[in-house]
Amino acid sequence: MAVTIRDVARASGVHISTVSRTFSAPHLVNPNTRSRVLAHAEQLGYRPNRAARALITGRTYNIGLIVADIANPFFPPLIKAAESQARKHDHHIFVADTNEDPALEEEVVRALAKQVDGVLLVSPRMSNALIEQLSREVPLVVVNRQIAGIPAVVMDVARGARTAIEHLTALGHRRVALLGGPRGSWTSREIRRSASTTARAGGAELIIIGPNPPTEVGGLTVAEDVLRAGATAVLAYNDLMAIGLIEGLLAAGARVPTDVSVVGIDDIMLSRLTRPKLTTVATPTAAAGRAAVDMLLAHGDDRRTNAHIHLQTELVIRDSTGRGPGPHSPADPGDAIAHGGVAS
Amino acid sequence: MAVTIRDVARASGVHISTVSRTFSAPHLVNPNTRSRVLAHAEQLGYRPNRAARALITGRTYNIGLIVADIANPFFPPLIKAAESQARKHDHHIFVADTNEDPALEEEVVRALAKQVDGVLLVSPRMSNALIEQLSREVPLVVVNRQIAGIPAVVMDVARGARTAIEHLTALGHRRVALLGGPRGSWTSREIRRSASTTARAGGAELIIIGPNPPTEVGGLTVAEDVLRAGATAVLAYNDLMAIGLIEGLLAAGARVPTDVSVVGIDDIMLSRLTRPKLTTVATPTAAAGRAAVDMLLAHGDDRRTNAHIHLQTELVIRDSTGRGPGPHSPADPGDAIAHGGVAS
DNA sequence: GACAGTTGTGCAACCGCTTGCATTAATTGC
DNA sequence: GCAATTAATGCAAGCGGTTGCACAACTGTC
Missing domain, CATH: 3.40.50.2300 (Response regulator)
Structure with a gap:
């Protein structure tokens, strides 16, 4: 069905690892080989499967962003700012809406957990205890909430x-x-x-x-x-x-x-x-969106930082x-x- | 780091395939074994990795939803309706905003492609030719656009x-x-x-x-x-x-x-x-959101249907x-x- | 008590890709 | 001119799961 790394390897007459390297470590492959592989990849319409790559590297280059209600005009500017900030770091934002429902919040975080590098929880409605538990399953940054040990962006x-x-x-x-x-x-x-x-x-x-x-x-x-x-x-x-x-x-x-x-x-x-x-x-909603992304990118790996950003109103x-x-x-x-x- | 199927298998004293089946084909495993596995899974906090599963099954249970501008109040009701409709079928919606930028639209579709079962393209700004090309890479449903061969939901x-x-x-x-x-x-x-x-x-x-x-x-x-x-x-x-x-x-x-x-x-x-x-x-934005999800779920596999839904204004x-x-x-x-x- | 069916589990290949290590060929130093 | 590097590529294991197939161990039948 979809064209995989094997198809490109076969077409270019090289091993799949060489194809892999042309994309993720170009300096390790001979310029001639590289351009040949790239040409075949282009011609076949090959796109690396990010999900498969993530399985091994542990990095998805995706960020989840969870809001209580996307129809509340408070959120869109925050979302857009987060998206553009994420894009600068070659990440994509997936937005999800939870209808102001704490149970749905939990479910959505779990659904997102393995498909993103971290989750931005904006104005969460669930309990601190649950947030702490979830933060053990996936890097979290909360916005508009203060919880010890969890990076946060709060507006004053x-x-x-x-x-x-x-x-x-x-x-x-x-x-x-x-x-x-x-x-x-x-x-x-x-x-x-x-x-x-x-x-x-x-x-x-x-x-x-x-x-x-x-x-x-x-x-x-x-x-x-x-x-x-x-x-x-x-x-x-x-x-x-x-x-x-x-x-x-x-x-x-x-x-x-x-x-x-x-x-x-x-x-x-x-x-x-x-x-x-x-x-x-x-x-300062837009600033909060940007700050949350920055914070996740900076502290994603270390659990339990106390990094907090305060923004003025x-x-x-x-x-x-x-x-x-x-x-x-x-x-x-x-x-x-x-x-x-x-x-x- | 994260707990995998292997950890659960080891703890329960069974092979990983049995653990796998307790989750994805429960009727194939002995009730006693199943409950034992479930108990250990629960205790270890095991969550199946949906991305890994998708790699083999080809189904992610995710749907992408792309809008031009999330800050435009036109979209949120559509998004929320799509989300709740998707949830009924055990799917999740990932929303992305493209800032009214056709180039970004293309990029986002491609980023989403392998991580979702299909993409809902709402009021796309890109060319028909590009949409047709993308529809070969991932199942697409367009909203507010008519293109031959691509399932669509249009408001009149x-x-x-x-x-x-x-x-x-x-x-x-x-x-x-x-x-x-x-x-x-x-x-x-x-x-x-x-x-x-x-x-x-x-x-x-x-x-x-x-x-x-x-x-x-x-x-x-x-x-x-x-x-x-x-x-x-x-x-x-x-x-x-x-x-x-x-x-x-x-x-x-x-x-x-x-x-x-x-x-x-x-x-x-x-x-x-x-x-x-x-x-x-x-x-009828909410109806359009629901219809688009239904259409994707129904026609996701068959390429080039001419299924169209018209909604009145x-x-x-x-x-x-x-x-x-x-x-x-x-x-x-x-x-x-x-x-x-x-x-x- | 031998035989055919069930039922439950294990084995191993595989999804698409990355990566440490081995291998080979080409280059360099002395 | 030969050992020692260096550069480019191949090999194979593995990420976290699923699934077709083989294999027991039961069950029931005559």
């Missing part, structure tokens, strides 16, 4: 949440709702922890609503809860939820930001296109946040910073 | 474009612009062909602008061209471009739909969230289209159909 959402809450309290908000993300999300726990501390320090009450599915619908369905709780400002786990929430608030007759201010997290493309434009915490103030009922701070960031501008 | 965008143009001419539009998609897109050619015919039949002039990159920016940058051309209505290659165009038109001071009507294609989630909500041609009328300057038809679809409703 804690600081992002702090900045967001400070922005809201400075605007005079005293009852702030936090829309939690999915169960199992490390990011969601970080945000919650940081937001709680910051709210307390700023004299505001934080009302926690969730966990919720990290989608528009997740935000839409809790709009009533937000209004019922009497919150005048909301920090959502991500932009998708924030956008859904705004839809829900508007549908319920509330104005944004006049009645309720809304802050998202991620700064997905979409957040610039909705009305009002969304105030949000920008996360930035608050982007747009049109979905405004004055609250309480006294607002003299250094109101809403005045100090241009609309659509960036503050850290 | 021609009919969608016709319905969209009829909608516009019925509203009284006589100068309609068509924003073309990327070079190499079969869909774009189909739309153009169908829109031209329909516009002529409806007594309208069709102004073709493009090719353009199929993104928001692609739409945004041609907003001025649209105004300069004096078009009162626009059919865009996809929703992303339509949304970008609307942004551009609003920025230039034109009102949508009062001054210019805009119709997109795809009905991505986003088109329901922008203001005004987008009138668009809904394409539907015009969804929302808020971005309105009356044009000309006489509008008495059976104005804008009156006949409820907002947000669906017509075919």
Whole structure:
């Protein structure tokens, strides 16, 4: 069926090992022989079988990339950055989606394990214990999670949440709702922890609503809860939820930001296109994708490194946040910073 | 390093072939032996190496799925549907993004070729000749393209474009612009062909602008061209471009739909969230993903089938289209159909 | 109790490729 | 001019599995 190394060897009148070497160690073969082999290979349409090669070398030149939901606009920029970074090192990325399902995450990692040199686990929902176990079966890099002994790339959402809450309290908000993300999300726990501390320090009450599915619908369905709780400002786990929430608030007759201010997290493309434009915490997704690939390539072999990369987040103030009922701070960031501008 | 079939055989005191059979042909091994082997396998944490198995069986239980741009919201629903359909048949999907680059498409197909049972090529940008050549190296199913001898799933965008143009001419539009998609897109050619015919039949002039990159920016940058051309209505290659165009038109001071009507294609989630909500041609992306997987599984082995699946599209009328300057038809679809409703 | 069937397991070749070692021919040093 | 290198290629084992075939050891039959 497919043309193998044997066909090329036969056509060129050499041993298969010579053909093998023309491709993987050209300097070991006589230039004349090499070009003859290459010519025959070309003519027969021979392509080395990477899977067979991997069996012996242990290197596949593939990297697995697992995300919870490919339809969440947060992921594509990360994926694309990882792909282009991998390509620079002659690797290919295989993406898999797990539908926010921890069980599927495990299954997919195992399916990928022997076909890739390592797996990038982005915003995993499974338990630390399971991740540690899997990391014994295949080199892992986690993104948006911190686990001792496992290389990680984390975006500083804690600081992002702090900045967001400070922005809201400075605007005079005293009852702030936090829309939690999915169960199992490390990011969601970080945000919650940081937001709680910051709210307390700023004299505001934080009302926690969730966990919720990290989608528009997740935000839409809790709009009533937000209004019922009497919150005048909301920090959502991500932009998708924030956008859904705004839809829900508007549908319920509330104005944004006049009645309720809304802050998202991620700064997905979409957040610039909705009305009002969304105030949000920008996360460096592309940088995270690149860093994760680099980290895997660097630490793939050594198990249990503690290599961590921290990436900064930035608050982007747009049109979905405004004055609250309480006294607002003299250094109101809403005045100090241009609309659509960036503050850290 | 990793535990292999030999380790399990040694631990269980049987030959490796018996271990192999406990996994791939359980009925051939004595129940007692089987459970003993399974126990040892479990205890050692043995996982069969799918790549090694594939070498001999020729089946990887993997499917490649190649898209032009994972960040385009058109693709994720298709990908997710394909993944869940594949999972039903115990297959896994590997997604790869090609950045709208035909050369990368070829490279990725070849990289995937031996590691998958077949490749789903969604909206490919490369030439027919190249696709035909690749289909000799690995089973292929193309989506949104028709090539003789290659199994295909096509969405009827021609009919969608016709319905969209009829909608516009019925509203009284006589100068309609068509924003073309990327070079190499079969869909774009189909739309153009169908829109031209329909516009002529409806007594309208069709102004073709493009090719353009199929993104928001692609739409945004041609907003001025649209105004300069004096078009009162626009059919865009996809929703992303339509949304970008609307942004551009609003920025230039034109009102949508009062001054210019805009119709997109795809009905991505986003088109329901922008203001005004987008009138668009809904394409059955999830169905296409499922159909493509089914088709590959059914026809993977036989080369050169002519199996084709056609899927219908539907015009969804929302808020971005309105009356044009000309006489509008008495059976104005804008009156006949409820907002947000669906017509075919 | 000999015979034909079953059933369960082992043997060994093989999938497509890499690689350490042996072999041979050509080149170099003195 | 001969030993010692060096360069180019072949040989064969092996990566982690699968599978056709042979071989026992049972089972049941008459």
